[in-house]
Amino acid sequence: MENTIKPVHQKYNVRAVFGLLEAPESAEIPGLAPGLNGVPPVDPMYVFDTERTRQLTMFWVGGFKALKIEGSPAAGKTSIIEQWHARLNVPLYKVPCSPTTESFRLIGQLLPTEDGKLVWKDGPVLKACREGTSVLLDEYNTLDAGEATGLNMLLEGYSITIPETGETITPAKTTRFFATQNPEDSRAAVAGRNVQDVANDDRWSHMEVEYLKPELEEALVLRHLLAGKVDRTVAESIAKVVVQVANNVRQAFLNDAPGIDKPLSTRVLLRWAKYTVMYQGVMRKQNQSGLHYAVRQAVRMSAAMATAVNEQITLIAGYDENMQS
Known part of the structure; x- marks a missing residue:
């Protein structure tokens, strides 16, 4: 107009x-x-x-x-x-x-x-x-x-x-x-x-x-989660994990690490964080991790990259797909 x-x-x-x-x-x-x-x-x-x-x-x-x-x-x-x-x-x-x-x-x-x-x-x-x-x-x-x-x-x-x-x-x-x-x-x-x-x-x-500094990216993810009425403690935990995983994946991508064929963008993190909140309750009843499950819906990944990202989530979150430490 x-x-x-x-x-x-x-x-x-x-x-x-x-x-x-x-x-x-x-x-x-x-x-x-x-x-x-x-x-x-x-x-x-x-x-x-x-x-x-x-x-x-x-x-x-x-x-x-x-x-x-x-x-x-x-x-x-x-x-x-x-x-x-x-x-x-x-x-x-x-x-x-x-x-x-x-x-x-x-x-x-x-x-x-x-x-x-x-x-x-x-x-x-x-x-x-x-x-x-x-x-x-x-x-x-x-x-x-x-x-x-x-x-x-x-x-x-x-x-x-x-x-x-x-x-x-x-x-x-x-x-x-x-x-x-x-x-x-x-x-x-x-x-x-x-x-x-x-x-x-x-x-x-x-x-x-380039991508936002970790503290700014965490703040951005946190703002989006809090706007959705997510408990602050839960939101802070999710924001911290997804940003740390993303930065590790980005560095691995730059270093030509096997299996990592693309970086995780900020828009992917926002989707991943939101899906995690939505799936957490359902997956917990099945003794499954919402974080691990949600990332596969947030972005398309090759089998090799999905495995590598899963390993990073387990490393940073402290538990695997089956909620085992």
Whole structure:
């Protein structure tokens, strides 16, 4: 939905909005007043990582135009951009990229009306340029490299002319472009990634995102469980185990350990923790472990990986699938 309300600029306290305690108490960051369409909803359970927040703050206040965020699957690349805009009340146009995404669909195209006429319709990139808001190109390196170069002028803030209408568009000063992608050289089996053109890649600032620090990931899992009215002691125990198992599996994956063919992501942990709570009572009656049972429903694993993960759960939880120490 397009914005018909003129954006009103508003400043926000960095400490209060993002919890960045290293920032001066009086430090403010520019955003927009509430009430615009396209602002992502606030996730009250989201945890802002200090390093990520620091880098985004520098990018934002420095007046830079384009930021590419690269990291492992489900490491939080998209969510930090969404929650950043949610807190600052800035509309964010999100585009899921694919090998068939063409640059003209991002910028705009002529579309037929009911009476047979052709009218120009802005794409998400051009909407953001007119409004001075933001656009997120998710899974950016699935784009064909040639199509990505069609954005080069806009990424640097230069004007472009729409051939179909003759209109010249200059991006508003507050227009920002974000891209997220998994590394094409990652060991994680992520298919369909392309190496982008050097000239296009040169126009982006770069930010690397890895999984949350253990204490932050535990806090995130705990928040989700407590929101479901889970007893705090039980929730803390589950959060501790699933995060420790995940970090051991991630390290084993990086070390080419046999049987471990992918890491466990944060989104998998959230599912695993919730399934554990749901299955604990039922499985306990059968002298079975809810933790061990639930992980197989939370994520698809090869037989070899399932065995390796089971062993890690037993090691950290202190009991096996049959509740034996």
